[in-house]
Amino acid sequence: MTPFLNGFIITLLFLSGVYAAAVMERWSVTGHVNWGGPVRSFLLLFAREEIKTRKHDKVFFETAPILFIGVILLTISILPFAPGSVIIDLGTGALFINAALVYVMVALLMMGWAINGVYAMIGGWRAIAQLIAYSMPVVMVLTATVMRAESMFLTDIVESQKGLWNILYQPVGFILFYISALAIAFLPPFDLPTAGGELAGGVWADLTGARKLLFRLGRLTLVFTVSAAVVVLYLGGWMGPWLPDFVWTFLKTLLVAASFFAVGRFMPRIRHDHLLEYNWKYGVPLALYNIFQVGVVLLL
Amino acid sequence: MISVQLILLIIFGLAAIWFGWRVFMTSSMVRSALSLLGSMVAIGILFIIMEAEFLGVLQIMMMGTEMSIMAIFMMMYMMDPGGLGQMDMYHQKNISIAAGVIVTVLIVGAAFATDWGTIATQFPGPHEQNRLLGMEILKRSMMIFETAGVTILTGMIASIAVALSIKNSVEK
Amino acid sequence: MELLITALIIAAVLFGIGLYGALSQTNLVMIMMGIELMLGASMINLVAFWRYLHPEAFSIQMFVLIAMTVMALEGAVGFAIATQRFRTSGSVEMEESAELKG
Known part of the structure; x- marks a missing residue:
């Protein structure tokens, strides 16, 4: 197979993965599997009139959705789907994941600020508190995976899991990264910036039309991206018997995304003070313990 | 001899300077915090252009968090509504402008006057x-x-x- | 050579802007922003010296890491002072803290 055809298939798989994430997101809210639902909401949002709030901050109002979707596409472009097919193989790939995901928070802050409404602004500030808190354990558990691979190339991190996947080698790190990925993608148990019940939609409360569409699409891509990051860092990436390598990455990513939405369906929304308390009091020390444990195992 | 590196350096350098200038020119606190973020990201990209990839990515990552915290503190202590603030909070303006210009001219003069020796071409x-x-x-x-x-x-x-x-x- | 000079000029202009901001602003948080700009400019200088003069000396890169640490610390301690200042006098305007002169 030529590299071009490979890339085409991977792009198709990626788009269908995002579509599947959209279907699963609907399921996690309503409990029904509706295969045509995402198309209908896409067309609805595409054709709907754009209502702007009074005295919005024009610069941020226009740039925030583009920044949001842009950083997510940057993140997906450095994740390897198969040995040869990674768009940019950065020498600091593991750090870059966190660097790009920090700007999800900046985009949410900009949007919450720009709308000039109460709910949106509270949602924006909540997004800051949540994402700063949860990017701390992320960067620490990434350090542990880098320690094992002795390289920051994501392809090397996947190669280092040849004998034993990282989920078994550093289970504490996997659990922390999984929870932090849920929090970074602000999915239901942690969906405080866009909470449906208490903030009436939070950051997205006053958005309609194309901007809302960009944010919804960006969030679905974000879910797919963090699932792919979990697969690359902890579930052995493209490794697996019989099937071609990129199919394995795709299947694992879909499985992780489905588990994210299942957690969101069956868990109640966490309180905001609990969210911060659990992370700073238990998450960060556990992440430090994880680094220590991996270091000891590596030296033995 | 104009290389791609030089052009990128000039573009992102101008971006850093422009964002840095906007920090003290806007009337909204959140806007100036995010302008500073823009300036810092441009500095990080300058690092990446100058082949220091780890430092550039680290700079971009750290400043994203730090400037968002700065934005929330600005908001807490200044309380300006979205994009509506009208403030004039300067003192000793002329002295400050003079100091800034003089220091800039001095540093640029020193940069031109110094003999930098050979420029390294090999790097890891x-x-x-x-x-x-x-x-x-x-x-x-x-x-x-x-x-x-x-x-x-x-x-x-x-x-x-x-x-x-x-x-x-x-x-x- | 022109690459190094360009980087140094960019850093010099940023340093000048930061100095202007730190001297002319009356708000504590804005003064901190000026200081951050100056530190950022000095970091550009360090990276330019590493890349164009001494690519083998990694103590320069480590110095940039220390400068980033200083930036973060300056932020933390500055915000702590701003919080206490706001709590005691209700504003972070430095013109109003003349009583510190003693």
């Missing part, structure tokens, strides 16, 4: 850089880096101690 790649930086930190400069760690701890304790509200038990 990003992966090799990460390894060498780690070796530098953990071998020769271990002591200095440990000092930085202790300084961070001191800073954490100091900032918490300063920010604590001390309840005066006498006035009840």
